[in-house]
Amino acid sequence: MDTLHALRVFVRTLELGSLSAAAREFGTTQPTVSKWLARLERQLRVRLVERSTRGLSPTEQGQRFYADAKRIVEQFDAAVGDVQGMTGQAAGLLRINAPVALGQFRINAMVQRFLADHPAIDVELILNDRFVDLVEEGVDVAFRLGGTLPPDAIGRHLATVPRFLVAAPMYLARRGVPSVPDDLATHDVVRFAWTPGSTVELFRGEDQARVPTSSRFRVNNALAIREALVLGGGIGVCPDWLVRDLLDSGELVRVLDEWAARPQDLTLLYPSRQFQALRTRLFIDFAVGQFSGIAGFAGGQG
Template identity: 75%
Template sequence: MDTLRAMRLFVRTLELGSLSAAAREAGTTQPTVSKLLAQLEDDLGVRLFERSTRGLSPTEQGQQFYRDARLVLEQYDAAVSAVQGMSGKPSGVLRVNAPVALGQYRLNAIVQQFLAAHPAIEIELILNDRFVDLVEEGVDIAFRLGGALPPDAVGRRLATIPRMLVASSGYLSARGTPATPQDLSGHDFVRFAWTPGNALALFREGEELQVPTSSRYRVNNALAIREALMLGSGIGVCPEWLVRDLLDSGELVRVLPDWSASPQDLYLLYPSRRFQPLRARLFIDFAIDRIRALPGFELPSPAL
């Protein structure tokens, strides 16, 4: 029996909660996973799972073995990474998660550059706008825009992102250009769906205002907001990285340039574990250098 493989399947079965999920992730079948776990139990001489019609639950011995097995696997991965580092040929699969717009508009190009530099590494770039559980979903690295950090992850602030009011010149010609924040209440406001309330917080040199807005169009995708603003749907708050090119070309115009929305922090997250594969460490360094060189991403304040 391949003991390391069986240990990995055991760990992932427990974390994912089912044999079928672990099998899908490993690219194998549920009977194969079941057989390997049964062999592992025979070798150990203990029952790792209680099996019932409701599914699997770890025994007391299974919970203890899970903690020890994870440590063994992390140490093994660290040893492999060290050897790969000596040979200069890191390899393996790296699972990266990011918000849809950030991944499609900025990270996709960075991933392609990284793959070109490291031909033995494979990357799965998983794009969605929900907060993923890194351990449960087997994610090695995740990018998160703002929000509270999950307790099971280590976070590193990569950049601070200015956010500003923008609109198309066509919309402003038709509806007029706001001269004060209070004028925004008479305009169509394009906003991200699920954002609570209609009040918009604006800031200027220590001054803060809460401005009511009216949103006839709400959408849960930043790229859709970008396009809607280009089409003249209204005024919206956008992170600078998303619209910097449109501002430079004149397709969008900054509204109330003395005022800004609260900035957004970009974090890089990875599971809270002692060891990281060499491929993950290489990608982290690679991504940090390139993201911070892009327009719209500012170095975070040392005081934060």
């Protein structure tokens, strides 16, 4: 039996919480995953998991064995990465998670450049706007924009993202151009559906303004906000990278351009600093270098 593979199956099955999820990750069937676990249990002569109609859970022995099994798999991957690094080779699957709009507008092209430099690496780019659990979902690196990071988060700060007010010229021609922040109270503000409250917070040097606004259109997708603004749906607070091309073309213009919203931090997260595969370390270093020169981002750090 391939004991190392059995350990991988056992570790990921516990982390994902189900045989079916593990089967999807390994590109096999649920019965096959179950057979690998059964073989490992026979080899160890210990029952590692309890199976029931509600799913599966580790036994006391299985929970203790999980920590050692995970460490063995990570150490093996690190050893392989070191050997590959000595020969300049990196291979295997790299799973990357990013917000939808950021992924489509910036990360996708970045990944293509990375793939061109490393022909033996495969990438699975997963785009969604929810905060994924890296360990549970088997993600190697994840891009995070703003928000509160978990207290145990491990990562690298990539850049600070400027945010400001924008609108389409057609909207401003119809509704008027705000000259002071308080004017926003009479305008339609397009905003993210998950943004708490309806107050727009703006800064100009030491000055701060908080303006209650009306939002007739709220949506949980940055690309939809971008399109709604171009169509004249209102004024929106947007990150520079999302609308930079539209500002350059004149389809959108800055509003109250002396004022700006609170910037967002862009962070690259990963599950652990230890035992990282070479492909993961290579991509982290690559991403840090890439964001130092991408339009719409400021103050990138390595």
